[in-house]
Amino acid sequence: ADPRVQGYLESISKERLCSYLGVPMRTAEGTIGVLHLITRSPKRFSKEELEFLTMLAGQTAIAIQNSVLYEAALRRSRALEALAELSLLISKSESPGKEMGRAIDLIRRATGADGVIYFELDRGRDLFVLKEAIGEPHLADRSLTLPRERVELFDRANPSPLYMPDLNGGSPLIPLKGLISAKSAYLLPIASPRSIHGVLMLTSSKRDGFDPDSRAMADMAVSLLNSAFERAELLERLKNEERFTREMLEAAGALVLALDEEGKIRIFNRTAEIATGYSKDEALGKRFASLFLRPAQRITFERYVGEVLEGEGRPGLREEVIITKEGEKHIGWSDAVIEINGSKMLLRFGVDVTEKRNLEKQYLRAQRMEILGQLAATIVHDFNNALSGVIGFAQMAEVSAQLIGDENLREWLRIILNSAERAERVARQLLTFSRREPMEMNLVDPNHIVETLSRTYQKLLGEGIELKIDLEGDIPLITADEGQVEQAIINLVINARDAMPRGGEVTIRTRLEELEETAARRLGVEPGKYVRIDVQDTGTGIPPEIRDRIFDPFFTTKGEKGTGLGLASVYTIMRRHNGAVTFQTEVGVGTTFSLYFPAVELREMARPESPEERLPGGSETVLVADDDETVREALEAILSSLGYRVLTASNGEEAMSLLDECREIEAAILDLAMPDMSGLEIFRHIKEEHPNVKVMLMTGYPAGASELSQRRRRDGFKFIQKPISAVKLAKALREMLEG
Secondary structure (H helix, E strand, C coil), rough: CCCCCHHHHHHHCCCCCEEEEEEEEECCCCEEEEEEECCCCCCCHHHHHHHHHHHHHHHHHHHHHHHHHHHHHHHHHHHHHHHHHHHHHCCCCHHHHHHHHHHHHHHHHHHHHCCEEEEEEHHHHHHEEEEEEECCCCCCCCCCCHHHCCCCCCCCCCCCCECCCCCCHHCCCHEECCEECEEEEEEEEEEECCCEEEEEEEEECCCCCCCHHHHHHHHHHHHHHHHHHHHHHHHHCCCCCHHHHHHHHHHHHCCCECCCCCCCCECHHHHHHHHHHHHHHCCCCEHHHHHHHHHHHHHHHHHHHHHHCCCCCCCCCEEEEEEEECEEEEEEEEEEEEEEEEEEEEEEEEEEEHHHHHHHHHHHHHHHHHHEEEEHHHHHHHHHHHHHHHHHHHHHHHHHHHCCHHHHHHHHHHHHHHHHHHHHHHHHHHHHHCCHHHCCCCEEEEHHHHHHHHHHHHHHHHCCCEEHHHHHCCCCCCEHHHHHHHHHHHHHHHHHHHHCCCEEEEEEEEEEEEEHHHHHHHHHHCCEEEEEEEEEEECCCHHHHHHHHCCCCCCCCCHHHHHHHHHHHHHHHHHCCEEEEEEECCCCCCCEEEEEEEECCCCCCCCCCCCCCCCCCCEEEEEEEEHHHHHHHHCCCCCCCEEEEEECCCHHHHHHHHHHHHHCEEEEEECCCCCCCCCHHHHHHHHHHCCCCCEEEEEHHHHHHHHHHHHHHHHCCCCCEEEEEEEEHHHHHHHHHHH
């Protein structure tokens, strides 16, 4: 009998088994086992059975081998995962010694050790002191030391690991005898080129418990630790140097990329991930130009990279606009050529200067707006004076035309008044975008504003455009200047009309929206509840190339028909109301502009009173003082037609004389800015010498209007802004005299 199966044959005889067949289980590497077949009755296996069993044994051997390989691969995968976690752990720490508790747990997972013990070198006493232990319960809370002379493996000049497959044969671990149950151990030095830091001891309950793979994993783990300690030593030597600290901080906050000769990204740090929104996996191996630059920039950039790496060009400081997942960003780059593994690469250190460029743009815009505002203030003053005369006399002429029944004349006068109103709107828009028009902030109902002006909107849109109003019920109030809100909506309606030359549909809707922190930050407002007013059209949409410019003052696509002030005014109005304006557009589909106003948690407010049918008049004596003859004559004509006795003065001195001479004067309407004496100076004289005279100050200067608006309640005078219509003047004067 074959001696290899002698034991089985003896078992067969004892169990009264009759037949036995052993089929070797072979793989390409050799025999890994035997497939045993035993019967209780005599049996001779046929050739076919033998062939089948041979095949079965072979397949079983392969399956077993695959299982073994899979388990080994799984163990290796887990080990590598633990090493990766260890690498991440120590890379984040400037003091790896403080991370050893977590580190030895990861090393235990990577190597399969039963226990891991870490002794730290106490250089003063020349002893290894127990710092961390896992998997060895008898070492918990013990203060142990390991004499350095007992660890012969750690040659001071060239320390190296020591594997002890059988601790019973003697070891340098005599101080641990009785405290650990290990039968084998693997000792590794934790050291940097300059010094030894400690001893890492891996223990196993088995003899020869660490195969080559386990020891290789331990070597890799210790290599990571050694690198970390080396880096910590470097940082320790340099941490007191201010320049190094500053450079490290700057480097930590910079984008770091390396591009190969094809312009592909080979290094992409965490700061670059945060700045661009792309992960390493998404960026590495991709062409920088294709990933981050617009098509028009790509050829020039790749030519630059090629010339620099070939030595034909010089790297240096560059600024580029890159496309990130969050949109465009301005990055300032400092480029240098380096060599990695024999290949030249372009190393790029980048700083995000987007905010700086935006601030510069805002500063330049603010300067431009200030200059334009100063120009507008001067123009609007003279403009408003002229309009006061035009509007005042036209209204008076319209009354006369009505009395004589001349309808043609009335129609012409209406055209004049409509043109004057358009001119007044242009002046108001000039003031609005330059932030010089005073604001009257009150609680207003956005739904009421939209409803009240719905006829005006439809008239502006014309017959070919359908208007839809979609108002959310019970919407909160907003704190706003009602006139400016109306102006913003009208500007958007006009914009929508001009985008639909062939007709279409405009929808004005109101909604309550809660803005979370991210959305609010994107709009440049505070988080909270906002009333959103949308003006949506089905027009041509806004082309991509001009979307960044639509809110710029004087930018227009309407040629001579446009002023370029409409959207600029809307933008300024929303900023002055602590709100925002946004838009969504698609070419050929349409555009939606959205106005965001901070909501007020109140619902009740007084509704505006219905306008009176007749202008209120009186018989009092009124002084009008203005250095502009047209304005004086217009106001005199209006007030005289309303029954008032009117005295006029062309300057402050004349006004003072009339006040002192005529005690019948009950009200004075004074221009704020006259050459010899301001309206405020005359007001102070009246307050002291004629306290019963009511005073109304007027101005065409926006800065003066703002000043008067702030002081009127405190000082007790009435204020009216030029240009002055008959309706506005009649109501304001009657209200002042009766107040």
